[in-house]
Amino acid sequence: MARTFHLHAGFASLDQEIKPPLSADEAHAEANRCLFCYDAPCTRACPTHIDVPLFIQQIATGNTAGSARTIFSENVLGNSCARVCPTEVLCEGACVLNDQHRPIAIGSLQRFATDHALSQGQPIVRATRPLRSAVAPVGIIGAGPAGLSCAAELLRLGYASVLYEQAERPGGLNTYGVAQYKMTPRVSLQEVEALVRAGLDIRCGIRVGHDISLSELQTRHPALFVGVGMGRIPGIGLAGEDHAAVWDALDFIALLKASSDAGHGSPSAQALRRNLHGASVAVIGGGNTSIDVVTQAVRAGAKKVWLLYRKGPSEMPAYAHEVHLALEHGSELVYYAVPERIVAEDESRLRGIAICVVHADGAAVAGPHGPRDKTSALLECSVVVRATGQRGAELVASLPVESERGVIKVDAQGRTSNPRFYAGGDCISGGQEVVNAVEAGKRAARAMVHDILEKLPQEAV
Amino acid sequence: MADLSVEFCGIKSPNPFWLASAPPTNTGDQIMRAFDAGWGGAVWKTLGEPIINVSSRYSSVDYRGQRMHGLNNIELITDRPLDVNFREIAEVKRRYPGHALIVSLMVESKREAWHAMVRRAEEAGADGIELNFGCPHGMSERGMGSAVGQVPDYTCQIVTWVKEVARVPVIVKLTPNVTDVVYPARAAQKGGADAVSLINTINSITGVDLDTFTPRPDVHGYSSHGGYCGPAVKPIALNMVAAVAHETQGLPISGIGGISTWRDAVEFMLLGATTVQVCTAVMHHGFRIIHDLCDGLSSYLDQKGMTSVRELVGRSTARVKRWEQLDLNYRVIAHVEQSRCIGCGLCYVACNDGAHQAIAAQPDDRGRTQVEILEHKCVGCNLCSLVCPVESCITMRRIDAFGEAQLPWTEYNKNPSAHPHVRSNRHDS
Ligand SMILES: Cc1cc2nc3c(=O)[nH]c(=O)nc-3n(C[C@H](O)[C@H](O)[C@H](O)COP(=O)(O)OP(=O)(O)OC[C@H]3O[C@@H](n4cnc5c(N)ncnc54)[C@H](O)[C@@H]3O)c2cc1C
Ligand SMILES: Cc1cc2nc3c(=O)[nH]c(=O)nc-3n(C[C@H](O)[C@H](O)[C@H](O)COP(=O)(O)O)c2cc1C
Ligand code: SF4
Numbered sequence: 001m002a003r004t005f006h007l008h009a010g011f012a013s014l015d016q017e018i019k020p021p022l023s024a025d026e027a028h029a030e031a032n033r034c035l036f037c038y039d040a041p042c043t044r045a046c047p048t049h050i051d052v053p054l055f056i057q058q059i060a061t062g063n064t065a066g067s068a069r070t071i072f073s074e075n076v077l078g079n080s081c082a083r084v085c086p087t088e089v090l091c092e093g094a095c096v097l098n099d100q101h102r103p104i105a106i107g108s109l110q111r112f113a114t115d116h117a118l119s120q121g122q123p124i125v126r127a128t129r130p131l132r133s134a135v136a137p138v139g140i141i142g143a144g145p146a147g148l149s150c151a152a153e154l155l156r157l158g159y160a161s162v163l164y165e166q167a168e169r170p171g172g173l174n175t176y177g178v179a180q181y182k183m184t185p186r187v188s189l190q191e192v193e194a195l196v197r198a199g200l201d202i203r204c205g206i207r208v209g210h211d212i213s214l215s216e217l218q219t220r221h222p223a224l225f226v227g228v229g230m231g232r233i234p235g236i237g238l239a240g241e242d243h244a245a246v247w248d249a250l251d252f253i254a255l256l257k258a259s260s261d262a263g264h265g266s267p268s269a270q271a272l273r274r275n276l277h278g279a280s281v282a283v284i285g286g287g288n289t290s291i292d293v294v295t296q297a298v299r300a301g302a303k304k305v306w307l308l309y310r311k312g313p314s315e316m317p318a319y320a321h322e323v324h325l326a327l328e329h330g331s332e333l334v335y336y337a338v339p340e341r342i343v344a345e346d347e348s349r350l351r352g353i354a355i356c357v358v359h360a361d362g363a364a365v366a367g368p369h370g371p372r373d374k375t376s377a378l379l380e381c382s383v384v385v386r387a388t389g390q391r392g393a394e395l396v397a398s399l400p401v402e403s404e405r406g407v408i409k410v411d412a413q414g415r416t417s418n419p420r421f422y423a424g425g426d427c428i429s430g431g432q433e434v435v436n437a438v439e440a441g442k443r444a445a446r447a448m449v450h451d452i453l454e455k456l457p458q459e460a461v
Numbered sequence: 462m463a464d465l466s467v468e469f470c471g472i473k474s475p476n477p478f479w480l481a482s483a484p485p486t487n488t489g490d491q492i493m494r495a496f497d498a499g500w501g502g503a504v505w506k507t508l509g510e511p512i513i514n515v516s517s518r519y520s521s522v523d524y525r526g527q528r529m530h531g532l533n534n535i536e537l538i539t540d541r542p543l544d545v546n547f548r549e550i551a552e553v554k555r556r557y558p559g560h561a562l563i564v565s566l567m568v569e570s571k572r573e574a575w576h577a578m579v580r581r582a583e584e585a586g587a588d589g590i591e592l593n594f595g596c597p598h599g600m601s602e603r604g605m606g607s608a609v610g611q612v613p614d615y616t617c618q619i620v621t622w623v624k625e626v627a628r629v630p631v632i633v634k635l636t637p638n639v640t641d642v643v644y645p646a647r648a649a650q651k652g653g654a655d656a657v658s659l660i661n662t663i664n665s666i667t668g669v670d671l672d673t674f675t676p677r678p679d680v681h682g683y684s685s686h687g688g689y690c691g692p693a694v695k696p697i698a699l700n701m702v703a704a705v706a707h708e709t710q711g712l713p714i715s716g717i718g719g720i721s722t723w724r725d726a727v728e729f730m731l732l733g734a735t736t737v738q739v740c741t742a743v744m745h746h747g748f749r750i751i752h753d754l755c756d757g758l759s760s761y762l763d764q765k766g767m768t769s770v771r772e773l774v775g776r777s778t779a780r781v782k783r784w785e786q787l788d789l790n791y792r793v794i795a796h797v798e799q800s801r802c803i804g805c806g807l808c809y810v811a812c813n814d815g816a817h818q819a820i821a822a823q824p825d826d827r828g829r830t831q832v833e834i835l836e837h838k839c840v841g842c843n844l845c846s847l848v849c850p851v852e853s854c855i856t857m858r859r860i861d862a863f864g865e866a867q868l869p870w871t872e873y874n875k876n877p878s879a880h881p882h883v884r885s886n887r888h889d890s
Contacts, residue, residue, distance in 0.1 A: 025852045032527070036746050054752060061722040063757035 014299040015260050018181045019083070019108060027112040031060040034104050037096060042106055045094035047439045048075040052091055056109055068117030071110055072124045074442075076152040077145055079118055079191050080174050081435050082111035083183040086288075088321045090435070118194055125198050129158040136160040136201065137453055139221035141208045141395065144172020145434045146227030146425025148192065149441030151200050157449050162221070163200065166207035172229055173426075174434060176254045179292045181299065185257060209395050218420065223452045225444055226399065226408060226416075226423040230390040230431050236284070240342030241386070245275075245350045249285070249293050249387035256296055275383065277301040282353050282379055284308050284339055285387030286315075291322040293385045298329040305329070306379060308337040308355060340376045342384060352380040393427055406430075414444030415451070422448055463762035464769040465755060467501075469736045470630040470655040470713045472589045474561035476501035477770050478726070478754050481717050481738035482565035482591060482634070485748070487539070489549030493556065498748040499755055502561025504658075504738060505550060507538035507593045508578070509567040509605070514540050520667040520677035522693060531693030532741045533667040535678060535685050537599045538567050547585040554586035561736075562586070563632065567593040567605050570615065572622045579626050589629050592619065592654075594645070595636035595661025597688045607661070610636035613648035620652025630655035632715060637663050637694075637701055646705040650712050657705060658715035658738060660698045662688025691741035695719030699732055703781045706733025721750070723757030730770065731777035785870035789880075793841040793857040795819075795834045801854040804830040808845035808855060816844045 012018070022030065034056040042052040050071050058067035071078035087093070087107040095103030117124075138154055140147045143165035151161045169175050174188040196202060206212055208228075217224060233248045235241050252272075259269035281297045283290050286309035297305050307326060309316055312335050316323065327333065340354040354376040392406010402409045402417035407430045414422045424440025426432065465476040479502035480486050480495055492503045514536055522531035539546060554562050564587040568574045582590055594610030601608040609615045616633065623631050633649035635642055637660040649657055664686050669676045676684035698718025706714055716734030720726055721742035729737050742750055758770070767773065797808070809822035809832050819838035825831040834845075846855040873880050 023852075038747060038749075054749075057750075058753050058757065061724055061753055061757050063723065063753060063760055065760050066753060066756040069756070 012181065012299060014180050014256065014296060015184065016181060016299075018179075019111075021115060022105070022108050022112050024112075027059055027109060030105050030109060031056045033097075034060070035096065041094035041096060042091040042104075045090050046075075047090070047433070047435045048081075048442065049439075050074045050078065050091075050110075052106055055113060056104065056106070059109055059113055064113055064116045065120070065122055067113035068122060071114055072117070075435065075438050076124050076149055076195065076442075077174070077191060077434060077438050078110060078124075079114035080145075080178075080183055080188055081438065082107050082114055083187065084174070084178045084433075085435050086319055086321070086433060089319055118190060123198050124191075124194050125152045125156045127155055127158050127199065131155075131158055131160050131199075136162045137221060137456060138162075138223045138225060138448060139164065139217050140225045140227060141217075142172065142227035142229060142425070142427075143167075143170035143192070143202050143204070144227055144229050144425060145174055145437035146229075146427075146441040147172070147225065148195060148200070149438040150225045150227060150422075150424065150445045151441075152195055152198070153442045153445035154449070154453075155199050157445065159449065159453050160199075161201065161225075163202040164206045164208050164212065164217070165202060165204045166210075168204060170202050170204055172227075176257065177250060178434070179253075179296055180257050180260060181295070184260075209398055214398065214400075222420065222456060223448045224421050225414075225441070225448070226395075226401075226421060226427060227425045227437070227441060228393040228395050229426040231393040231406065232391060233386055233388055234391045236339070236386060236388050238339055238341055240344055241384075243342050243344050243350065243384075244348055245382060246342055246384045247386065249283075249289050249385050250390070252293060252385050253289075253296065256300060259300075273300060278303050279383050280304040280306075280381040281383045281385065282306045282308055282381045283385045283387055286311065287317045287387065287389075288319060288322050290385075290387035291318050291326045293387050294326045294331045295329045297383075297385075298331060302383075304381075305331040306381070307331055307333045308339060308353075308379075309333065309335050310338055312336060343378060350382055350384065352378045353384050354378050390431060392430075396427060412443070413447035414440055415447055419451070463759050463767060465501075465759060465762075467735055467770050469561070469715065470589070470632070472502075472561050472563070472630055473559075474501040474736060475559060476755055477730070477736045477758075478751060479503055479561060479563070479715065479736055479738045480743060481740040482507050482563075482593065483740040483744070484536070485740065485743045487541070489553045492553050492562070495743075495748045495751075496553075496557045496560050499751040500560075500748065502563065502588075502736070504563040504565050504591050505546070505587075507565040507567045507596070508543060508546055508582070509538045509600075510569070511542060512537040512540055512599070515680045517678040517680065520687070521691070522667050524693075529691055529741065529745050531665075531667065531689055532691040532744065533665050533678070533687040533689050534662070535598055535680075535687040538593070538596065543581075547581055550582075550585040550587065554588075561588050563589040563591050565591040565593050565634070567596065567600060570604055570609065570619060575619060575622045576626045579623055583627070583629055587629055589632055589655075590623065590627060591632040591634050591658060592623060593634050593661070594619075595634050595638075595659075597636065597638050597662055597664050598686060607636040607638050610634075610645055610661075611639050613644045616645050617648040617652040620649055620654050624653040632656040632658050634661055634717075635659040635701075635705070636661045637697060637718075641704075642701045643704050643708045646709050646712075650709050654712070656713035656715060657709070658717055659701055659705060660694070660718045662690045663694055663697065665689035690718065691745075692719045692721055695725060695728075699728060702729055702734055703732040703778060706775060706778045707781065721745075723754050723761065726754060726758060727761060727773060730773040731775070732781070733775045733778045735770075735774050785874075788867040788869060789873055790863040790866060790868040791859070792862045793859050794836050794839040795841070795845050796856050796858045797832055797834055798854050798856070799831075801851050802832065803851055803854075805850060806830045806832070807848045807850065808832055811844050811848045816840075816842055820845060 036053045040053045055067040055070040091106045092103040138161035140163040143163040154161050170192045171188040175185045255269045255272050259265040259273040279302045281302045283293045338356045343351040345351045356376045396406050401421050408423040408428050410428045414424045422444040424444045425437035467477045482504040486503045487506045518536045520533045521529045524530040564582040568578045596606030600606035633654040702716045714734045715736045716729030717738040720739050726737045809820045812820040819835045821833045849855040
């Protein structure tokens with residue numbers, strides 16, 4: 001069941017962008033290929049419903065500023081989405097030209113227009129009317145994509161908000177989580193800075209429920225938006241899994257990203273980077289996060305990377321194009337691989353991970369090194385990464401809203417069971433894409449304005 | 462944000478973009494949807510005694526994978542009853558009082574017939590009247606359309622009749638199917654026209670089916686010459702607009718012909734048009750193109766520090782001179798930015814076979830074509846920079862050959878021997 005592709009000699013480094021920017025020539029040639037479809041499938045496939053044919057037409061006519069305005073009007077994180085969206089299954093996947101030859105490079109064109117706009121200092125949003133007063137009627141918990149989008153939409157509609165963010169830096173997983181070769185923290189932060197220049201008020205280093213209480217927040221703001229994302233990856237009950245060389249994928253990625261942060265990497269980040277060089281890495285999981293770990297480990301210099309997935313290829317939740325990418329990076333995919341226990345060499349080093357490769361019907365099948373029986377085999381490796389499911393964010397359980405296993409229940413507009421609370425992003429979906437979080441934040445902002453803010457007395461908004 | 466509103470011979474319009482008289486303005490429903498989408502005005506599909514159309518009616522020229530670079534039609538004026546049209550005109554005007562609604566007319570060449578039609582259009586609420594002296598097929602055989610537009614005296618005569626009764630501005634739509642469009646333009650002005658619009662479609666046959674031998678469009682095995690429009694005709698239209706603007710100083714112009722983007726519109730305005738009209742681009746992509754037309758124009762004006770469309774109009778008219786007024790002392794030669802060159806060899810073959818043999822080409826040490834401009838042979842024709850597929854790879858640079866002294870042909874012609882260098886720079890011998 002294992003498929004092996006060989007690592008390209010000198011595979012791209014961690015930071016090297018997987019999709020480099022288009023030159024002006026390329027962008028114009030590509031824009032002119034667009035058919036300018038009516039009621040376009042790409043626009044329908046985009047969760048934020050950007051008017052794709054229009055923004056592409058605007059690139060073609062040389063109205064790049066207008067193109068970016070078109071994008072930002074529906075998606076304030078249009079610049080990061082251009083880099084991180086799985087366009088293969090969204091806009092580009094819906095392009096009518098797929099049937100003819102090849103789809104329009106919508107993500108790259110979106111990047112062309114929005115990179116240009118940000119480099120020119122073009123504002124992402126503008127209030128359509130003056131803010132009514134200095135007090136912020138809305139408190140937003142979490143400055144990830146959902147929270148930022150909510151705040152920006154509120155600003156557009158003329159309402160101020162305050163974003164409370166526990167991390168040192170804003171952006172959520174855009175800053176700390178997405179694969180480094182798709183987007184660096186610097187790019188994510190530049191986008192957030194542009195939003196701050198437009199008027200967003202972000203307060204970092206404040207953990208709601210710890211540094212400020214929920215009740216205090218409720219007295220400060222008549223309406224609250226929860227955009228706390230998902231939480232950590234819990235243990236999977238593997239013997240020995242608390243070993244120092246066994247990682248939570250999110251910590252692993254965040255630290256790897258920090259290690260290449262233009263010389264600012266912390267000592268622990270640098271240590272991880274050193275350890276990975278020439279290492280063998282076993283990644284447990286089958287979702288897109290596990291792929292991100294695989295590809296980044298390879299790019300960071302690991303010599304051998306296995307992806308261990310409990311079930312078969314058809315059950316694997318990762319996108320086909322992402323699986324393909326992992327294979328292109330030379331990793332080895334092991335299906336029906338059930339991890340049994342971590343085998344330690346000593347306190348800081350591993351011997352490997354014991355796995356059992358079993359088919360769904362219970363029969364033993366081929367393992368990474370030829371056929372294996374049902375008894376466990378040791379996969380020798382120096383690093384193990386758990387990229388299994390995240391649990392809900394910590395704060396969710398203490399919120400006065402209905403939730404189920406850490407995921408907040410909402411209607412289509414982000415209304416929770418509590419009329420003062422709205423929510424959006426990963427904390428309502430259990431984990432989707434950045435673009436879904438942007439749409440959820442935008443919708444909730446509109447619902448808040450309609451339900452609460454419009455009705456507040458003048459001096460309160 | 463710049464002000465896009467314009468006033469065109471007394472007709473106010475929220476922006477300079479009008480739909481040309483054509484299928485997109487067939488019905489009131491279409492025009493109202495267009496106004497909702499953002500169009501500033503519309504010229505109603507030409508009204509006259511109802512006719513019968515053939516099927517099929519259109520054919521096109523595709524170019525390099527792009528559809529409808531040029532569009533050809535053998536359609537006539539409206540085929541809907543006049544009273545239905547007038548009723549709808551009244552309704553549109555009532556619902557959209559702030560938009561410009563022009564009614565296009567084509568009538569038998571009789572004074573009374575014109576008087577009657579003009580009155581009906583005004584009663585329905587038209588803000589202006591456009592006289593269709595341009596339709597090149599079907600109607601011309603009946604003594605209307607381009608049959609009028611091609612004879613300046615007829616043009617003048619009919620405009621005079623119309624002006625006898627018209628209370629709203631009268632726009633004359635000119636046909637390009639003449640040797641020099643300036644003559645009918647002057648005739649329209651003489652007859653008292655308040656403005657002209659141009660161009661209507663150009664006589665054309667777009668192609669022939671190689672299997673059936675029937676030219677397109679096919680009407681039961683035969684075809685007829687039609688009228689050509691769309692992006693392909695823009696350069697012809699621009700030249701005519703510039704010529705008319707030059708010759709009829711001050712007469713407002715509505716520019717038409719191949720406009721699909723805000724850039725096209727700006728060019729028409731720079732050469733003298735106050736409003737522009739669009740047909741093919743809307744037939745191709747729908748009313749929604751108005752979004753980027755307005756947004757692009759507005760961004761452009763802001764970028765140029767202009768506050769209104771008026772500042773654009775005619776800015777380039779004086780830059781179109783007669784050839785003999787151009788400076789023979791001004792010289793440019795091609796420059797290749799080697800770091801951008803991709804080695805396609807297109808400039809070399811173009812210059813070598815099609816121009817002045819002023820580019821040398823040879824493989825470099827990796828076998829890639831490397832080109833070099835032979836400056837002493839380059840005449841500065843632009844061809845290499847036009848064929849080069851890479852942005853800003855070949856640029857034309859001015860060389861300071863003769864200082865600042867200008868030398869138009871008119872001066873040179875008075876005493877050629879006084880300027881030997883002009884010849885010697887252009888010939889090998
Ligand atoms: C490894 C990984 C890779 C991914 N790659 C992609 C990708 O390539 N493309 C893509 O589209 N999507 C990707 N995603 C998904 C995407 O990152 C998320 O869907 C998106 O970030 C969700 O946005 P959010 O605002 O809901 O949550 P988050 O981005 O998680 O942001 C939540 C924010 O809330 C803060 N917060 C939490 N609790 C508190 C509290 N109590 N007080 C104050 N602040 C708090 C957090 O610190 C965080 O900043 C990836 C996800 C992961 C895990
Ligand atoms: C199918 C078709 C029908 C047209 N009918 C008329 C008409 O009834 N009256 C008229 O003045 N012009 C008519 N025109 C000409 C257009 O108004 C316009 O002058 C011409 O198409 C050039 O503009 P464009 O390049 O934007 O299409 C017609 C054009 C087309 C394509
Ligand atoms: S566009 Fe097509 S469907 Fe519409 S009238 Fe013409 S031929 Fe018929």
